[in-house]
Amino acid sequence: MTDIxxxxRVAVLADSQNLYHTAQSRFSRNIDYTQLLSRAVQDRQLIRAIAYVIRADxxxxxxxxxxxEDIGFETKIKDIKTFADGSKKADWDVGMSLDAVTLANHVDVVVLCTGDGDFSRLCSHLRHMGVRVEVMGFGSSTADELVDAADNFLDLSDREEVFLL
Incomplete structure (x- = not known):
């Protein structure tokens, strides 16, 4: 990895739902958040680490x-919404994006832990603001436009033994 x-100063934003569902569907395992945070920071100065989670009871x-929280993440919790037709929805895309833009003036690097292509526009915006954007996700389920929009992409699938419990 270059430019490290x-x-x-680093901010790590983890889309826990995206990571959880991919790790479960592809590997039937869970994410090792200790390793995720360690690899995201890489001996740089951690300013904030936020995990965006959904409360589904x-x-x-x-x-x-x-x-x-014990690992070092601040948790932001949103309750899952159930609609009249029985469908459920909960996502943190807007919240993560707002936090990333707010943090951009206080950090040099934003590490997005997600595979969600909706964040590609955010990457472009952060880079335009002079912030380095690194993405960590599972290659097979990470949107190409997100990989293309980031300064660097780390495929968690390449190091299952490190990133999965």
Missing amino acids: HPDQ SPEEESFFDAL
Whole structure:
């Protein structure tokens, strides 16, 4: 990886739903958030690490949220919405984007942990603001436009033994 140095200030934004669903559907495993954060920061100065999570009232989620905080993530929690037709929706795209733009004036690097192509426009905007954008996601389920819009892409699938529990 190029353009990395210890003086860089880094913000790590983890789209936990996107990572969870991909890790479960492709590998039937969970993300190792300790390794994810360590690799995202890479001995640089961590300014903020935020994990965006959904509360769906499953039995283990509160201990998961606590574990994220123990690792060093601030958790932002949104309740899942159930509509009259029974469909459910919850995503953090707007919240993550607003946080990234707000943090851009305080960091040199934003690491987006997601495969969601909706963030490609955000990458372009951050780069235009002079912020380096690094993306960490599973290559097979990461949108090409997101990979193309980032300064660097790390495929978590290449290091399953590191990033999956």
